[in-house]
Amino acid sequence: MPTGETETFPSVLDFEREIENGVSSVQAYAGSEAIERHLSNDSPGWLMRSLKAFLTNQNLEGISVYGRHLTLVDLIAAFL
Numbered sequence: 001m002p003t004g005e006t007e008t009f010p011s012v013l014d015f016e017r018e019i020e021n022g023v024s025s026v027q028a029y030a031g032s033e034a035i036e037r038h039l040s041n042d043s044p045g046w047l048m049r050s051l052k053a054f055l056t057n058q059n060l061e062g063i064s065v066y067g068r069h070l071t072l073v074d075l076i077a078a079f080l
Contacts, residue, residue, distance in 0.1 A: 011052050013078050014038040016045035021047045026068050030077035051075055 013036035016027050028039050038044045046065055054060055054072065062071040 009079075010035065011050055011079075013051065013075065015046040015048070016041065017066045025068070026066050030079045031068050048075075051079070 009031045012031060012034045014029045014037050016029070016037065018025050018027050028034075034047070038047050048054075054063075054075065060072055061076070062069050064070070
């Protein structure tokens with residue numbers, strides 16, 4: 001197996017703020033790519049280490065990442 005690849009998919013998300021033409025957006029990266037980007041970025045984004053922990057909270061309406069409201073559906077969609 002090549003270096004950096006695993007047989008499992010870590011439930012990790014890395015959110016990075018990107019600015020293009022003066023417009024701010026949030027980009028999500030999942031799994032091993034999220035870990036690699038978070039560790040190699042000069043200004044690392046916001047790292048969510050375990051989505052599974054959020055799944056057990058029945059009262060969770062969402063989270064705020066760089067001022068953007070993300071629902072549980074948004075978080076799950078980032079993995080797909």
